[in-house]
Amino acid sequence: MATVSEHPEKAAAYIADRSRSRWHDGALWFVRSKRDRMAHSLPEWERLRSTASQIKAHTIANLPEILQQFEANAKARGVHVHWAADAQEHNEIVLEIIRKQNATRVVKSKSMLTEECHLNPHLEVNGIEVIDTDLGERIVQMRGERPSHIVLPAIHIKKEEVGETFAKYLGTEPGASDPQYLTEAARQHLRSKFLEAEVGITGVNFAIAETGGFVVCTNEGNADLGASLPRVHIACMGIEKLIPRLVDLSVFVRLLARSATGQPITTYTSHFHGPRPGCELHIVLVDNGRSRIRDSDEFRSALGCIRCGACMNTCPVFRRSGGHSYDAVVPGPIGSVLSPAADTKQHRSLPYACSLCGSCTDVCPVKIPLHHQLLTWRQQIASQGLLPVSKTAAMRAGSMLFQHPRIYALAGALGRRALRWLPKSWIYNRANPWGLDRDLPEPPVESFRSWWQTNRQGTSVDEGMKSKEAKNGK
Amino acid sequence: MGSKARDSRQAILDRLRSREVTPVELPAIFGDDSISQVAIGFDDPPTQFAGTVEAVGGLCLQVGSMQEALNKLEQDEVYRDAARRCSLVGDEIPGNVNLQEIEDPHDLSSLDFLIARAEFGVAENGAMWITDRDIRHRASLFITQHLALVVSRHSIISNMHQAYERIGQPETPFGVFIAGPSKTADIEQSLVLGAHGCRTLTVFLVDEPA
Ligand code: SF4
Numbered sequence: 136m137a138t139v140s141e142h143p144e145k146a147a148a149y150i151a152d153r154s155r156s157r158w159h160d161g162a163l164w165f166v167r168s169k170r171d172r173m174a175h176s177l178p179e180w181e182r183l184r185s186t187a188s189q190i191k192a193h194t195i196a197n198l199p200e201i202l203q204q205f206e207a208n209a210k211a212r213g214v215h216v217h218w219a220a221d222a223q224e225h226n227e228i229v230l231e232i233i234r235k236q237n238a239t240r241v242v243k244s245k246s247m248l249t250e251e252c253h254l255n256p257h258l259e260v261n262g263i264e265v266i267d268t269d270l271g272e273r274i275v276q277m278r279g280e281r282p283s284h285i286v287l288p289a290i291h292i293k294k295e296e297v298g299e300t301f302a303k304y305l306g307t308e309p310g311a312s313d314p315q316y317l318t319e320a321a322r323q324h325l326r327s328k329f330l331e332a333e334v335g336i337t338g339v340n341f342a343i344a345e346t347g348g349f350v351v352c353t354n355e356g357n358a359d360l361g362a363s364l365p366r367v368h369i370a371c372m373g374i375e376k377l378i379p380r381l382v383d384l385s386v387f388v389r390l391l392a393r394s395a396t397g398q399p400i401t402t403y404t405s406h407f408h409g410p411r412p413g414c415e416l417h418i419v420l421v422d423n424g425r426s427r428i429r430d431s432d433e434f435r436s437a438l439g440c441i442r443c444g445a446c447m448n449t450c451p452v453f454r455r456s457g458g459h460s461y462d463a464v465v466p467g468p469i470g471s472v473l474s475p476a477a478d479t480k481q482h483r484s485l486p487y488a489c490s491l492c493g494s495c496t497d498v499c500p501v502k503i504p505l506h507h508q509l510l511t512w513r514q515q516i517a518s519q520g521l522l523p524v525s526k527t528a529a530m531r532a533g534s535m536l537f538q539h540p541r542i543y544a545l546a547g548a549l550g551r552r553a554l555r556w557l558p559k560s561w562i563y564n565r566a567n568p569w570g571l572d573r574d575l576p577e578p579p580v581e582s583f584r585s586w587w588q589t590n591r592q593g594t595s596v597d598e599g600m601k602s603k604e605a606k607n608g609k
Numbered sequence: 610m611g612s613k614a615r616d617s618r619q620a621i622l623d624r625l626r627s628r629e630v631t632p633v634e635l636p637a638i639f640g641d642d643s644i645s646q647v648a649i650g651f652d653d654p655p656t657q658f659a660g661t662v663e664a665v666g667g668l669c670l671q672v673g674s675m676q677e678a679l680n681k682l683e684q685d686e687v688y689r690d691a692a693r694r695c696s697l698v699g700d701e702i703p704g705n706v707n708l709q710e711i712e713d714p715h716d717l718s719s720l721d722f723l724i725a726r727a728e729f730g731v732a733e734n735g736a737m738w739i740t741d742r743d744i745r746h747r748a749s750l751f752i753t754q755h756l757a758l759v760v761s762r763h764s765i766i767s768n769m770h771q772a773y774e775r776i777g778q779p780e781t782p783f784g785v786f787i788a789g790p791s792k793t794a795d796i797e798q799s800l801v802l803g804a805h806g807c808r809t810l811t812v813f814l815v816d817e818p819a
Contacts, residue, residue, distance in 0.1 A: 179649065189635075
């Protein structure tokens with residue numbers, strides 16, 4: 136049984152280092168601003184978003200047919216198509232393909248799916264070396280960490296720390312922190328890995344039912360080297376990555392990089408429609424809980440996510456608390472929707488790691504109503520009795536208070552006095568988690584109720600409002 | 610794996626079919642409007658393209674002919690220093706590595722300079738479309754230290770919708786949009802050119818028929 140992970144505790148550890156939290160916030164805000172410039176430069180931006188959202192909704196509704204169409208077309212192009220119901224099966228399929236080659240060295244380009252399935256540890260215990268080739272992922276892999284962001288896996292790490300890691304594993308100058316120098320060292324190291332690898336694994340950004348092909352987008356070109364040097368290419372994808380037609384790519388390719396990093400397109404957008412001559416191309420289609428999300432009217436549209444990361448870059452909670460505080464493969468707003476779907480109890484705190492500001496919904500290129508879904512999760516988590524006691528106790532007290540006007544009035548009166556007269560240490564202590572990082576507001580001298588009694592007694596609420604508007608000169 | 614995999618296929622499809630989902634119509638990309646009505650277009654796509662190529666880290670040189678391209682290359686230090694050069698653009702630009710004679714793409718690991726032709730370019734993002742129709746080893750595009758692409762200025766279109774219209778149905782197993790040199794910003798968001806793929810990208814926007 137997985138342990139329950141509490142976002143506030145993990146976030147507290149990250150925020151404790153204030154300057155790091157501020158630095159992380161700034162780095163992501165920079166990316167978010169680039170996205171904004173790109174979005175504003177296209178007059179048709181909103182039109183693209185709603186088209187993308189409709190295409191995905193159509194795909195998800197017709198998923199069984201679209202999957203079969205994809206399979207038939209891919210097979211016709213000489214691609215081996217595999218189906219995996221869950222993570223374990225995915226890992227077994229990949230291992231078996233590698234074993235058939237008698238291979239022991241694998242290069243992998245960034246893929247959130249293989250991360251979700253914990254493919255690396257599975258291959259490693261079976262004697263296979265797996266090298267993550269995306270620079271950020273390689274850094275994280277060497278450090279024995281997990282990516283903290285789906286597009287910027289090492290966004291939480293400072294260049295000095297990368298320098299230390301590379302000095303240890305790649306023999307770079309101790310103390311070196313110049314990104315140019317460090318990237319060059321990684322380039323040399325990874326080139327040798329590309330050249331030795333017998334199998335290349337990539338993720339998939341979009342798979343096209345109509346043609347049986349798929350597209351992989353990178354800036355570094357690592358997926359391309361990994362797919363064009365080894366004789367065998369395995370592409371792993373969730374079943375939600377499909378789109379119906381090739382022309383649909385025009386919409387998604389335009390949205391993806393602009394939303395992700397504020398670039399007009401990734402450096403490499405590669406279209407794979409069949410193996411190289413004499414080589415093998417495998418596609419593994421993975422469910423692993425996706426069909427269950429599709430069953431839910433509330434959360435179905437979350438399957439349209441194209442993993443651009445824009446919702447994370449804009450989220451005020453993510454920016455300050457860091458991706459690791461979510462303790463989930465996909466962090467941030469979309470992760471907080473998807474993770475509780477996989478295991479509600481374990482991830483029950485994530486829908487609360489949200490200020491409901493709605494910014495994620497505004498930037499999402501496929502228009503997933505993220506903050507509505509997070510609110511829905513809160514209701515479901517409460518009704519499943521999964522709320523932590525700290526929240527349920529307060530809720531119960533609140534409910535009692537609102538049901539009993541006299542007690543409410545009394546509590547208000549006490550509160551106004553107490554906040555003014557009690558010593559600070561009585562108010563700001565462990566019993567008041569709200570006071571940890573905020574000051575409570577200055578209490579008013581008079582309650583609204585008593586103000587009403589003296590000023591508006593006898594008038595109805597409507598008249599009261601009218602006289603107020605009159606005063607404001609409306 | 611055989612029968613179990615077949616079971617999983619059926620299980621996934623059954624699970625998906627067990628839940629009727631309200632149908633959603635597949636939209637035409639821009640409804641009843643034409644692409645040119647809705648998507649961004651440019652009065653002078655080649656000029657826009659040249660600017661975008663530079664914005665994504667490439668160098669764009671506008672030339673009248675392949676001879677002029679060669680002259681420019683010969684002034685370029687990177688090209689002059691390149692020991693192993695491969696040209697896929699015809700005899701006007703010579704090379705000393707012949708892709709056709711190479712059996713194993715791993716033998717391209719010491720390739721310094723590749724010059725190839727792109728079918729068309731896209732002004733909105735500086736991307737160029739290249740397929741493996743005439744390129745024996747697609748690895749050459751990614752493994753070379755430096756890449757130059759030749760594209761006709763008359764082939765430049767405004768946006769990606771026009772691009773996919775033009776591609777139609779893919780006939781070759783591989784096609785790629787390349788926009789700029791390989792790059793990364795994974796170390797503290799500082800942009801570094803030359804991650805795994807080419808360190809530099811030179812684009813020759815040549816004034817010859819598309
Ligand atoms: S939910 Fe939307 S914004 Fe967030 S990663 Fe997915 S597509 Fe991008």
